[in-house]
Amino acid sequence: xxxxxxxxxxxxxxxxxxxxxxxxxxxxxxxxxxxxxxxxxxxxxxxxxxxxxxxxxxxxxxxxxxxxxxxxxxxxxxxxxxxxxxxxxxxxxxxxxxxxxxxxxxxxxxxxxxxxxxxxxxxxxxxxxxxxxxxx
Amino acid sequence: xxxxxxxxxxxxxxxxxxxxxxxxxxxxxxxxxxxxxxxxxxxxxxxxxxxxxxxxxxxxxxxxxxxxxxxxxxxxxxxxxxxxxxxxxxxxxxxxxxxxxxxxxxxxxxxxxxxxxxxxxxxxxxxxxxxxxxxxxxxxxxxxxxxxxxxxxxxxxxxxxxxxxxxxxxxxxxxxxxxxxxxxxxxxxxxxxxxxxxxxxxxxxxxxxxxxxxxxxxxxxxxxxxxxx
Numbered sequence: 001x002x003x004x005x006x007x008x009x010x011x012x013x014x015x016x017x018x019x020x021x022x023x024x025x026x027x028x029x030x031x032x033x034x035x036x037x038x039x040x041x042x043x044x045x046x047x048x049x050x051x052x053x054x055x056x057x058x059x060x061x062x063x064x065x066x067x068x069x070x071x072x073x074x075x076x077x078x079x080x081x082x083x084x085x086x087x088x089x090x091x092x093x094x095x096x097x098x099x100x101x102x103x104x105x106x107x108x109x110x111x112x113x114x115x116x117x118x119x120x121x122x123x124x125x126x127x128x129x130x131x132x133x134x135x136x
Numbered sequence: 137x138x139x140x141x142x143x144x145x146x147x148x149x150x151x152x153x154x155x156x157x158x159x160x161x162x163x164x165x166x167x168x169x170x171x172x173x174x175x176x177x178x179x180x181x182x183x184x185x186x187x188x189x190x191x192x193x194x195x196x197x198x199x200x201x202x203x204x205x206x207x208x209x210x211x212x213x214x215x216x217x218x219x220x221x222x223x224x225x226x227x228x229x230x231x232x233x234x235x236x237x238x239x240x241x242x243x244x245x246x247x248x249x250x251x252x253x254x255x256x257x258x259x260x261x262x263x264x265x266x267x268x269x270x271x272x273x274x275x276x277x278x279x280x281x282x283x284x285x286x287x288x289x290x291x292x293x294x295x296x297x298x299x300x301x302x303x304x305x306x307x308x309x310x311x312x313x314x315x316x317x318x319x320x321x322x323x324x325x326x327x328x329x330x331x332x333x334x335x336x337x338x339x340x341x342x343x344x345x346x347x348x349x350x351x352x353x354x355x356x357x358x359x360x361x362x363x364x365x
């Protein structure tokens with residue numbers, strides 16, 4: 001049997017279970033919980049706390065993102081604005097400061113301009129080059 | 137809040153405000169209303185929600201019910217703030233909305249290695265860079281190797297999920313092997329039969345069919361206790 005057939009069957013069984021669950025009355029669910037020996041109130045408190053925390057965390061993240069946006073520094077020079085000579089100089093400086101970086105890129109003499117730009121972007125992402133400094 | 141309303145269409149993928157041409161016609165909840173809805177859920181509502189989440193876990197990347205509920209809550213709050221997420225239309229009961237959102241999230245999570253990478257990069261991305269920018273830079277750096285790695289991971293992930301689904305189906309068949317009515321029910325569901333067709337084939341009454349469906353749902357709760365908590 002194919003994986004897609006398995007998938008379709010799993011979803012059909014899931015939907016039937018959900019349909020029954022949503023059609024079950026509150027009273028019946030409580031009877032089931034009692035039969036299972038579950039502490040409904042304690043479990044509900046725990047889940048409500050989970051949801052409450054998730055909602056609060058999301059709001060905090062939104063607020064922090066807004067604050068970061070408001071304090072964002074002036075636009076930094078984009079890679080398209082930098083000459084290949086500047087890019088090479090910045091990359092070589094980064095290699096001098098961190099010898100381990102050179103292992104992956106050798107001396108750089110046989111790399112294409114596109115490779116230099118790609119490497120520059122990588123090093124900025126890795127915080128090995130500060131794009132706000134030395135761009136001239 | 138009883139859960140009598142359920143929509144069979146799965147909730148659509150995350151959306152951003154301004155992309156839906158009909159969004160002006162729909163009234164969506166605010167973050168305050170989402171939080172209020174959470175507070176208004178009764179103990180039984182929360183039990184129902186957790187059980188619904190448990191049923192959505194099969195074949196998804198989520199390990200626990202609470203993980204899925206947590207994610208649905210966060211996506212709803214994101215959308216209520218106008219960000220990418222899942223929007224709760226005020227006209228839809230919160231419980232029904234949450235169940236459909238969880239169904240959609242669980243389905244979307246299947247084979248989500250790339251999404252997990254992006255989430256990891258949200259933590260690792262340097263200040264001033266989005267997760268996508270940082271991930272893009274790193275992927276570009278090792279694009280040849282990463283392309284192969286990603287394809288391999290995707291394939292392995294798909295095989296693992298398919299294998300897990302096959303195991304789940306076998307476990308379900310074995311668990312209900314001694315209940316003939318549930319076997320008819322499962323056969324009908326798998327083959328896409330209408331309830332009336334199952335009644336016709338099995339000789340069950342409507343009441344017997346309904347109680348078999350209830351036993352089936354209760355049996356599933358007990359069959360997979362490890363991921364139902």
